[in-house]
Amino acid sequence: MNLLGAAIVEDLDREIAFAQRTSPFYSVVFSAFRDFFAGESNGAAEGGLSDILQLWKGKVVTAWFERPLLLSAALHRVALADPQGQLGRFYATCGGRYDAGDETAFREAILATITPARSAFTHFLTLQSLQTNEISRGLTWLIPSAAEWTHVRRPVVLVELGCSAGLNLMADSYGWSFQGQGWQWSQFGSLRLEATISADDQEGLSNAIAALPLMSSAIRRRIGCDLHVPDVSDGSARSMLEAMIWGDNEPRLARLRQGLAVLEAARTAGYLELHQGSALEVVPCIALELSRTLSKEHMVVFFNTVVTCYFDDDSYQTLKEHILAAALGPLRDHHVLWIEHEPVGSRNVSPAGARRNESVITVHRPTLGALTATVLGYTEMHPRTLHFEQLVGK
Structure with missing residues (x-):
């Protein structure tokens, strides 16, 4: 794991600690990302990881939660684009449902989404910066x-x-x-x-x-x-905010x-x-x-x-x-x-x-x-x- 990967893992550890107090669902999301960047999940060395590390090489980050939240937003964007897909069935915003017993299947769906090279997931990361929209x-x-x-x-x-x-x-x-x-x-x-x-x-x-x-x-x-x-009159911009x-x-x-x-x-x-x-x-x-x-x-x-x-x-x-x-x-x-x-x-x-x-x-x-x-x-x-x-x- 290189220095950038180590820094992302450190950020994800902090986000996991926050999510454990506020959202069991996102505790799983950030834990899956952490394992991915730490090289502890099957296929982590494949194209998706290389794409992200190359994309974020030299990126200036001034808040520890910026990269974790961009990663989770990219994942959510994939789910929203296919509500009936392997991710969407776990997302409440897609009409899905997540229970504690779904953790293994959910983690597998996350990894299947983020591991391939040049995916919709990594494409989102190339286009977007974190947005305040609450x-x-x-x-x-x-x-x-x-x-x-x-x-x-x-x-x-x-x-x-x-x-x-x-x-x-x-x-x-x-x-x-x-x-x-x-x-x-x-x-x-x-x-x-x-x-x-x-x-x-x-x-x-x-x-x-x-x-x-x-x-x-x-x-x-x-x-x-x-x-x-x-x-906001542009559909892709609205999708990004969502x-x-x-x-x-x-x-x-x-x-x-x-x-x-x-x-x-x-x-x-x-x-x-x-x-x-x-x-x-x-x-x-x-x-x-x-x-x-x-x-x-x-x-x-x-x-x-x-x-x-x-x-x-x-x-x-x-x-x-x-x-x-x-x-x-x-x-x-x-x-x-x-x-x-x-x-x-x-x-x-x-x-x-x-x-x-x-x-x-x-x-x-x-x-x-x-x-x-x-x-x-x-x-x-x-x-x-x-x-x-x-x-x-x-």
Whole structure:
């Protein structure tokens, strides 16, 4: 096993540990991949392994879970393309079913899929990069922004860094059902999402939720950037986004498909401005363009969800410098904040109540010539329950 193969095995070991706590199905998937790359499965030295190692030779990876998740997405894509095939019968998203007694047959189906050279599996890996596409993550900018908006009451511009297809830019337009201790709030929409929300400042949370419809009506522009911006009107792009969903979570795939329908209508109507390029390149350009086109003071919200965890330290520092420069320079007459929703441990201070498999919501704001970061709260990677220790950063 060469150094690249060893690195992939190490990443898969970490993903297996995560899946053992969250998904028995994916514990088998990642274990099968691990054995494949470790040379412990029959046929592992055949063409498929050679294809992948050659493909990923020199590939820059900044998050340990990037390669495991791309591998699992490629496998899911094969299953979705043939729901009645040898893989599809185990995937809930294909109408199949997996039970503990199916492990041997499932592993055999996985290996039969990934071992051949120049397969549909390896073809997917040549075309795709990891994409963020969990609709519920939009909640992590929605509630903090509404809390902020209750204090400033200005028109709003959203700028998502790492927007993928733009699903989370439309979070305020989805149907939501929130509940907490002794209260419930609902908003009608063609896509219905549910969440349980708690906060140390219950009055502030109530005010933020009550302000959601008003803040939504105050949003003037929705801007996003990503290295790859999928065109959701294209069937292959939609298939790629669907493949990124874990195949034992059929409700999440159904939500994604509903969200893609909403998104396609919004993009056709011109509600979104999506730019292909690195945030490091696009942020200064967006700030300059906004300074020339916004006629009065706005609240400008930069946000990202599970994006900067892929940045190396130098790139992350550069992004911070660009956002600070935008806030102090071209956007100095506007109210600027930057909201991040990133995994626990990725350059953030974790709240005491956060668990290892959760994520942290942080707000950065310009203060005395620097960006000051404040942890607002925490949630799951696919938010269903959120707790806010505070709602407006100091």
